[in-house]
Amino acid sequence: MGQARAQLLASLAAFYLILAVSHVAGNMADNIDIMWGSSKWVTDSTGQQAIAMTLDRYTSSAIRSKNAYRFSRVDMDIKLVPGNSAGTVTTLYMITEGQWQTHDEIDLEFLGNSSGQPYTLHTNMYARGKGGREKQYRLWFDPTQDYHTYTIIWNRDWTLILVDNKLLRQIKNKLMYGVPYPFYQPMRMYATIWNADDWATQGGRVKTDWSQAPFTAYFRNYRATSCTSYQSSSICGEGSTSPRGWLNQELDETRKQQLREVDSKYKIYDYCTDRKRFKNGFPAECMAE
Template identity: 55%
Template sequence: MQLKLVPGNSAGTVTAYYMSSQGSNHDEIDFEFLGNLSGEPYTVHTNVYTQGKGGREQQFHLWFDPTADFHTFSVLWNPHTVVFSVDGTPIREFKNLEKIGVPFPKTQAMRLYSSIWNADQWATRGGLIKTDWTQAPFTASYRNFNAEACIESSSRVSSCTSAAQSNHTQWPWLSQELDPTLEERLKWVQKNYMIYNYCTDTKRFPQGLPQECNAKVS
């Protein structure tokens, strides 16, 4: 998906591009762009929900102006990992750690959504800056959406359930993971552009960080 934000004072708003299943125990994978005051860096807010539980936020500043041109924001989601990428550069990975008891989103079908919504209770400077409705309408432009995905039928059978799935010749993304080059790019982004990581927020988790944080992945 390619996205271009419209410049201007969008403080208090969130432009969201996300996948979600239904119900109180839903899974969700979020790309959100926090509104700002003109001239301030834009913040990309990411989150992963599993079985109705989120709270796995990581935030980044971008290394470019997202209002100047379209850029590609993509999600790799397969049974092994969730990878958030910007223009082909991974910014975050959430690995499948079910083996140590961490739930992973892999059993519920998700739909793709996009919206702009009012989040002035937290989005800009922790909620200090409220939405200025005189700046409305707030807009974002999308183009070149492309999906390689398994499709769930009305009988809840996945289109990927076939003999071809065993060798992934038809759906190579089902077994795709980061190669060493992309792992280095991920480290570069997280070192230079990450501004918040729930896995280092000991004040938020005084009783101990979430289990996946102790496994040194996020």
């Protein structure tokens, strides 16, 4: 009886591992729905399938994943709008689909720029309807010349944001201290391009130049993996060298060094250091963030 039970558990583990891994590969059209706008399937210069998402004066564009996940790793290759993209925002985010007052969300927002200026990557998290956890970074490359890989890893212990496998941000689960964390609800991946010239570029001082429209960003090679306990650490972990993979709450030294480098060289805003905003003390989650 014990041997049969062990074989059954092993079979179930293998089944769930295969099921989760199947979300990673395959035809992108099998995993993505085009929602609105003039988004269309294209073949890029390398022969790969991609989605061209456009913004003009009349409509934005949006896509979403067919599946929702509770804890996951999401990767997407993106090539951003070139030239004068001031006022535009291109996004990759995960969000729940229940009531807005209690929604969870993990945001990557690429804020447009005037020609020759670097893109700003704006990151944020909402949990149980509470947001306001903004951090911003200057990208260290031109994201309009080629595709780069943007990653969200979300599990029970922390959320990680990576660019080309370089760690930008870690958000720890501090529910035990009364800090909301996206723990209870599944989320779906969305990507959009839209006009936000009231705030996106230099606080709204630079407006969208509609003579440059349509603005087009390209998305390809979408991978989404559900981070279940049946999976090996190399799939949803912060690094294959981690002894406990995605279950390990602590980062290895390589990841810690990446965070230090990003903070010192590329981070341009951190809500946890904004004394004008928090005159009476920083939020609880900023302690040992």
